[in-house]
Amino acid sequence: xxxxxxxxxxLTLNGEHRSIEIAPQERLLDTLRYRLGLxxxxxxxxxxxxxxxxxxxxxxxxxxxxxxxxxxxxxALETIESxxxxxxxxxxxxxxxxxxxxxxxxxxxxxxxKRHPELAKTHTLRELMAGNLCRCTGYDGIIxxxxxxxxxx
Amino acid sequence: xxxQEPNSIPLAGATDxxxxxxxxxxxxxxxxxxxxxLDDLRHISWNQEALTLGARTTYWDVIQDEQCHQExxxxxxxxRQVGAVQIQSRGTWAGNIVNASPAADGVxxxxxxxxxxxxxxxxxxxxxxxxxxxxxxKQMRRRTxxxxxxxxLPRRSYAVQVFxxxxxxxxxAITKVGLAMTRSSVGWRVVASAVAPTIRRCPSVERxxxxxxxxxxxxxxxxxxxTDTQPIDDIRSTSxxxxxxxxxxxxxxxxxxxxxxx
Numbered sequence: 001x002x003x004x005x006x007x008x009x010x011l012t013l014n015g016e017h018r019s020i021e022i023a024p025q026e027r028l029l030d031t032l033r034y035r036l037g038l039x040x041x042x043x044x045x046x047x048x049x050x051x052x053x054x055x056x057x058x059x060x061x062x063x064x065x066x067x068x069x070x071x072x073x074x075x076a077l078e079t080i081e082s083x084x085x086x087x088x089x090x091x092x093x094x095x096x097x098x099x100x101x102x103x104x105x106x107x108x109x110x111x112x113x114k115r116h117p118e119l120a121k122t123h124t125l126r127e128l129m130a131g132n133l134c135r136c137t138g139y140d141g142i143i144x145x146x147x148x149x150x151x152x153x
Numbered sequence: 154x155x156x157q158e159p160n161s162i163p164l165a166g167a168t169d170x171x172x173x174x175x176x177x178x179x180x181x182x183x184x185x186x187x188x189x190x191l192d193d194l195r196h197i198s199w200n201q202e203a204l205t206l207g208a209r210t211t212y213w214d215v216i217q218d219e220q221c222h223q224e225x226x227x228x229x230x231x232x233r234q235v236g237a238v239q240i241q242s243r244g245t246w247a248g249n250i251v252n253a254s255p256a257a258d259g260v261x262x263x264x265x266x267x268x269x270x271x272x273x274x275x276x277x278x279x280x281x282x283x284x285x286x287x288x289x290x291k292q293m294r295r296r297t298x299x300x301x302x303x304x305x306l307p308r309r310s311y312a313v314q315v316f317x318x319x320x321x322x323x324x325x326a327i328t329k330v331g332l333a334m335t336r337s338s339v340g341w342r343v344v345a346s347a348v349a350p351t352i353r354r355c356p357s358v359e360r361x362x363x364x365x366x367x368x369x370x371x372x373x374x375x376x377x378x379x380t381d382t383q384p385i386d387d388i389r390s391t392s393x394x395x396x397x398x399x400x401x402x403x404x405x406x407x408x409x410x411x412x413x414x415x
Binding site: 025027028030038046047048049051054057060061062063065066067069070071072073074112127128129130131132133 | 164166167168169171172173174175187189192213218233236237238239240242243244324
């Protein structure tokens with residue numbers, strides 16, 4: 001990567017205008033983690049299946065491992081670092097997290113669903129969460145946490 | 154730019170190209186033409202005769218569109234089975250066509266709706282029916298100087314509309330066997346996926362249905378499907394499973410959607 005000439009890309013990152021120097025072949029996930037130090041987005045599978053690297057591009061969830069950073073030129077990008085503790089609702093008491101590797105992605109998709117209550121008319125929570133794989137705690141706790149049905153009480 | 158760099162690869166959502174990207178160093182050396190800035194190519198437009206999807210129109214764009222839902226329900230049905238929201242928000246219908254996977258989920262429903270691929274170059278516009286677009290495995294009628302700019306679907310009323318995808322699990326799976334089927338004033342369209350080097354129509358099965366031949370069990374369809382397809386053994390399934398399941402899926406779809414057919 002160091003041999004490649006860097007190019008400049010401007011975008012809005014978590015509400016702030018940023019201009020960054022990147023390699024043309026650089027994935028968004030690598031830019032976030034290794035250039036910007038935003039290590040909240042995780043790399044799980046690297047093939048767009050596990051959702052641990054979920055970010056929003058212009059408000060829609062996307063896998064940062066399947067996007068070239070040059071493709072978000074001029075776009076609005078939001079990462080897990082923009083999420084506030086209050087946004088988590090009952091997720092932290094419902095058993096929605098265990099090892100934590102999937103959690104940033106799970107929280108990103110969950111917060112997006114909460115921003116868009118109209119999706120409940122057409123989609124189930126499980127369909128909307130299908131792009132976030134969890135290998136330890138299972139999905140019931142995650143779904144309960146998002147739905148706000150507090151199973152711990 | 155495609156004229157100057159004839160080997161460059163147009164890039165839309167990049168959800169196929171970027172899979173395991175760090176490991177594919179050979180792919181890094183290629184030239185890509187990123188279409189991300191071309192917002193004019195992202196639209197869902199209607200006229201009297203047709204629905205047109207832009208080259209950058211995503212699965213999610215169509216999932217969110219009420220009129221698509223009313224008139225072309227199979228588009229949404231298939232789109233919702235492509236990966237999950239994170240893929241649907243980036244992946245495009247045109248990208249699905251030119252990626253040319255035999256197991257694609259967008260292509261079979263487009264083909265069952267008689268979609269036409271609109272190609273543009275400095276020499277002009279060319280239109281190729283999707284049904285004639287593929288010539289072999291990953292081989293298609295797109296010159297290197299041409300860009301897919303749109304996909305056009307004729308508006309018709311349909312008596313039968315079926316899309317069935319069989320995968321290892323319901324979400325996030327790649328298709329082992331797929332089937333899209335429609336019936337309209339222009340006749341039956343039967344499209345099979347993951348059972349040949351390309352997604353393809355099944356003319357023998359279509360003929361059988363046009364002739365109103367009795368279909369009393371999956372076996373009555375199996376022979377025609379065997380003529381039209383060449384399923385193989387691979388990492389996801391076996392030839393025998395694919396052939397058997399394809400005929401059964403088609404049979405049950407006909408029973409539920411066209412019970413009085415024969």
